[in-house]
Amino acid sequence: MSDQTFHLPDVGEGLTEAEIVSWRVAPGDTVDVNDVLVEIETAKSLVELPSPFAGTVGELLVAEGATVDVGAAIITISGGQDAAAPASPAAPAADAGEGSGSVLVGYGSAEQVHSRRRKPAEKPVAASVGVVAKPPIRKLARDLGVDLASVVPSGPAGEVTREDVVAHASQASVFRNIETPEWPEVREETIAVAAAVSEVDDVRVESIPVRGVRKATASAMTSSAYSAPHVSVWTDVDATRTMELVKRLKASPDFADIKVSPLLIMARAVIWAVRRTPMVNAAWVEGDDGAQISVRHYVNLGIAAATPRGLLVPNIKDAQDLSMRDLARALEKLTLTAREGRTAPADQQGGTITITNIGVFGMDAGTPIINPGESGIVALGTIRQKPWVVDGEVRPRWVTTVAGSFDHRVIDGDGMSRFIADVAAVLEEPALLVE
Template identity: 50%
Template structure:
């Protein structure tokens, strides 16, 4: 007796309502184990690998790749063994009848042995399920290879009762000769962010030779494929192909996943919080000199030091001096409230292949300057690699967006929902500037602070922006004000 169970799409983040099916790792008829990765999903915040909570045989995939599924909707069904019975195997799903009698030796050969991949030894405890969406390591589990003769039957009717077929006695389970390759897990080894990058750039992963662990393909392999084959351009992605097709004047790109979440959040913020933006040009010549000196210190030997580090430190100091700017607006049963945060979860806007993400450094106010530098580096690298977790992307209190890396002076940033202000840091460029009463060429940047006028009035907003500017003009003030 087998019991068919359905796995429903879980909420892997805080308040997740839907997710897109990115990649299935199993097919009907496959043997699965507890905690084996079965599917990759893309939420509004991150790409997450979901492990299977059951052990058994995949009966049916209830969603296809590219579908957007609501939380709580079944996405896969698995045939599991009833309590006290052996788990169903892929071979059991094949509609082949058993002869009335078989020699003992042959019967023994037909029984899958414990040493075979995907089997669980009777004397070993089974693994316990982990929190869905977390803690699953690639390669930690295995699945039973499917035999060519069984795959069609298992896919067509995994739970169908056996039919009589006396003319075709069952064959013992034996290894195929090396000259006959088995259709076992021919997927190219590559992490989800790498697959996403290759898809966006139109690179066929199956044509690449991986340089990573166990031959996996890395981001560098994908980039090398673009640079080493200039004569033959890579196949364009779907959106690019539509735009470049002869006679096509328009293209339509579905808005979903991160892009959908960004659009919803920006519209909500722009039409909920009354935005005010102020600008300030600052001579940051001393900040650039301080950045170069920090790079020479042994405390910063293993981290990347950029002007953004000192901007972040200046923001943290300014928020300590002006705590009202580190607040949020809350609507409660007793009316509206301003919630002042005595901690700073500092968000850094990062442009990634999946769109603009804003991961944040938790309790950034408690970090030393080297600790802050390391945290910022890890934060941005994780986001760009597509590994940022929902926890990394939620709970921010203040955001910095470094638009200067794109070669622009500044902009009018939209406040991250749930926060009171956001600072845009423009490019640093040489400009004529009056310094100590004389005209000189100095390093100058433009800062833009957007804030929620319900929480921050013009005086407070101007004071915060002026404090940040003064500290970037003379980094010694950070020591005096800390």
């Protein structure tokens, strides 16, 4: 059989371009249908592309780090048979007149795709010889900058689990500012790119290409900031009872295998407050017949997540129907998936209101920008002990600040103030959630 060419497909999210992150095969490798060929980064997620052909890898047509348009030829494969299944209608996987056919990652189940040769990280954190951990856990450790050899394993067979890595990374982040790097701190790959473009000797200035998640975030935030008139309000909250509830939940057998944090109570508070002020869950929609306000009677709760790839806002679908335990599990899954850079495009679409937990960075409050397609975003500040007046006496209490930004075209001042007051009321007295 003659050489067959695999073209960059649209992986189901309407993308126009993607970056080649890493090739999983090399010229001369033998591949089967559904073996992973390459990992790409789109504006929303990392995606592994499987081979629609069986045969021998001929030529890698695009270098790692390059950004190419959908439909561009990226690899040739020769001497084998193509898949029997029909190609995805959205994915021009092969040359015209040639069969293609595999199910792309994201279209089919994960079990259908078989990873082949995985390139070692260019800058591994540590060899971690003797550490028992699955390949996805090792990749997560590399992405988070965690030395697996320093992680205490909790798996039943003595293996390092995903939770072990995340917990270690969270603890290490507390000390992120203790060591100050020397000037200049410029990435080697950035220098290489600059040198390839022009003769640049001054490495004191670093130029970072704007693409992928950063490009999508910049576009979305600019559009939101200049189309929706933002108004922000905030209030301080005595969250002592919230901290007590979190402590009790952590000790409960029902939550033994689930991470519990104040964000869980915040999420329940937002869902509860939305029912009392539905307009914060609405959207301003421009149509051919003029503008209208679309009020959603469900909550797809977005959680702004800082990831190694940039800011992502995945959301929990129909969060209003979840129990406290199910919501805690959904939050944990959302966070872990985002940190691994594996959030599916569908999980980032259709959000109705967002929470940004700036408290994890030690911030008290902020004025966040509304996520496009929504009318409200709530910020939870850090929770720390402060002097607080209780029954006429000054006592140490756990205090935080709840802030929110809103689209003033949709929500009036009384509505946004009432909503933030309701969220604050639940954090002060979580028993309000029991109805």
